Amino acid sequence: MMVHALAGKNLVITGAGTGIGAAVARLAVEAGAHAVLVGRRADALRSCVEQVDRAHRANLVVCPADIGDEDSTAELVDTALAELGHVDGLVNNAGIARFASLENADLADLALMFRVHVSGPAQLIRGLLPSLRQQRGSVVNVTSVGGSLATPNRSFYGATKAAINHLTRSLAIELAPEVRVNAILPGPVDTPIYDDLGxxxxxxxxLRNQLISATPLGRFGTPDEVAAWVCQLLSPAGAWITGTLLPIDGGRCA
Known part of the structure; x- marks a missing residue:
């Protein structure tokens, strides 16, 4: 894949402390990109930086921020532009999962997931839009096959992922031709999100056993397997792709 075409690109990556976000950061920066790494935990972001080859660490800026908080996201836009000068690509990867049946679910969890998965990314796209337009940039939303599949006991989570999937397709039309907007829909990927499901x-x-049995390739994916496709969509190799919801899911949606 032509990830080398990311050389000199300026990126903002949310949820970059662990999992898919950290894998995207490592791959992109080692391909020559500069990136602002965003996450709630500064220690996780610093750990991500330490996993990058020393020659590329200076190309990373750590920016602790909560995408689910409106004020924090507004400050992030200012910080990213101040640090990078301009932004060529945005990866909305931050996510949180709360699984429960309708009777047992907490409406506060629905509100939280909507802020993190939908309103936060929308605010970030809007704040960075002038720079993205000027650079003819790219937005990649990392969502989930859960936004496409009907899944009992995960309805609130799936509803918020369906919302960002719809936002992706709508903005792809609205922001064209200057800005491309796509989404990666991972299936089950082995990340720390499974440590905090409520x-x-x-x-x-x-749940993990059920997900494996429902995945034709018979295993969880790895963050690196998803990150490569995120970087592909950010790069000029994806220049004629917009409005696409791309499942990277081991056949889960087949």
Whole structure:
């Protein structure tokens, strides 16, 4: 894949402390990009930087911020532009999962997931839009196959992912031709999100086993396997792709 075409590109990557976001950051910066790494935990962001080859660490800026907080996201826009000068690409990867049946679900969790998965990314796209337009940039939203599949006991999570999927397709038309907007829809990927689902360990283990059995390739994906496709869409190799919802899911949606 032509990730070398990211050389000299300026990126903002949310949820960059662990998992897919950290993998995107490592791949992009080692291909020559500069990036502002965003996440709630500064220690996780610093750990991501330490995993990058020393020759490229100066190309990374750590910016602790909560995408679910409107004021924090507004400050992030100012920081990113001050640090980078302009932005060529935005990766909205920050995510949170709360799984429960309708009877047991907390409406506060629905509001939280909507802020993180929908309103935060929308605010970030809007704040960076003048720079993205000037650079004829690219937005990649990392969503989930959960936004396409009907999944009991995960309805609130799936609803917020469906919302960002719809936002992706609508903005792809609205912001064309200057800005491309696409989404990557991962299936089950082995990331720390499964450590914080609001479920007990037995429930989490049962869920993981169910996801593996429902995935034709018979395993969880890895963050690196998803990150390569994110970088492809950010690069000039994806220059004629917009409004696409791309499942990277081991056949989960087949």
């Amino acid at each position: 479920m007990d360990q037995a429930g989490t283990d049962a």
